[in-house]
Every structure is written in C-alpha cells, then in structure tokens.
Amino acid sequence: MKTQDTFKFAATHEWASIEDDGLVWVGISNHAQEALGDVMFFQAPNIGQAVKQGDVIAAIESVKAASDIHAPVSGEIVAINEEMDATPEIVNTKPYAVWLFKIKPSSPEMLSTNLNGLMSLSQYESSAGA
Template sequence: MKTQDTFKFAETHEWASIEDDELVWVGISNHAQEALGDVMFFQAPKIGQQVKPGEAIAAIESVKAASDIHAPIGGEIIALNDEMDASPEIINEKPYAVWLFKIKPTSVDSLTSDLSALLSLAQYESGPGA
C-alpha cells in the first residue's frame, strides 16, 4: 500500500503518486480536506482531456467552500474515481487513500520534470500544508 511519505505535493494541495511507473494517481491532501470541511460534490475532469501542470481542471465543493483541483503533472486524464460520484464525502475520511483521477504523463522526461517541481511530504508540511 502506498504511504503519504512517498507522495509528491503541489502547493495547491493536490498529491501525486506514481503507479507502476506509468500512471499518476491524483488526490487532495489532508490539509485541503480539513480546510474544505464536509465535501458534497466533485466535478471531475473529462476522460481524454489533455492537461498541463498547475492547470485548474476540476472542482470540489463542500458546505463551506468550493475549490479548484489542479493537475500536478501534464498528460492525459485516463481514469476517474467513480466512488466520488456516489460518495464524495469519502475524501474527508481518507484523503490519502482516495484518488480523484489518474493522469498518463506526456512522456517520461516530462513526468520527471513535473515531479521535480512538486514538494516532498516534509516540504509540504513545513510550507503550504502546515
């Protein structure tokens, strides 16, 4: 099982985790779900959508606020987590176990570059996630 210390974090509070060196799972940090409060709705990106790092591609809404979800890496959206349609509140229960969508990187080189721009858990927790 993946642990949050292997994740990379965007300053905008998304996490990225590599699966089988080919796909990147994307979710939101514990800090983000705590700031949002009870999540009520997730507007997912589209399958096949091409995304750039840092681009706002989805939205999440709670009883307190709405927030954009940004792509932590560039590539193509290839999968959505169907659980988020039926039970978006699961993100509050286990933010590091619940992924929102998966991205197939544009290339190995772009993945390496995009991931190097993200933060480690320690960097994230001492900065935006503090």
C-alpha cells in the same frame, strides 16, 4: 497504492502518486480536506482530456467552500474515481487513500520535470502549515 510518504505535493494541495502501472494517481491533501470541511460534490475532469501541470482541471465543493483542483503533472486523464460521484465525502475520512483521477504522463522526461516542481510530504507540511 503507495503511502503519503512517497507522494509528491503541489502548493495548491494536490498529491501525486506515481504507481507501478506508470500512471499518476491524484488526490487532495489532508490539509485541503480539513480546510474544505464536509465534501459534498466533485466535478471531475473528462477522460481523454489533455492537461498541463498547474492547469485548473476539476473542482471540489463542501458546505463551506469550493476549491479548484490543479493538474500536478502534464498528460492525459485516463480514469476518474466513480466512487466520488456517489460518496464524495469519503475524501474527508481518508484523503491519502482516495484518488480523484489518474493521469497518463505526456512522456518520462516531462514527468521527471513536473515532479521536480513538486514537494515531499515534509516540505509540503512545512509550507502548508500542516
């Protein structure tokens, strides 16, 4: 897994990491996990589900709040992090090391277009007030 310096961020607080396997690994930002507090539950999308950039596709809940998780890129859900079922609180201790699900991009062209709509870490931190 790459580092958060190479991640792309959505204004809705998801990160996307384009990995060597061609898949986009998705998680939530440190800012998001801090705002949520102690995470208690993760409602994952379905494997095989087609998603479009910006769609609400999952949810994460804490003792303080619930938050929608949006698709940072368009494609198909191909993997879910099963560790989140048993221990969803791990996202609080290492938000940039814990992926929630993986998306197979619709096409290289679509991925490129989607990535242009996302921010670098420094842009995200400036916009999120992190």
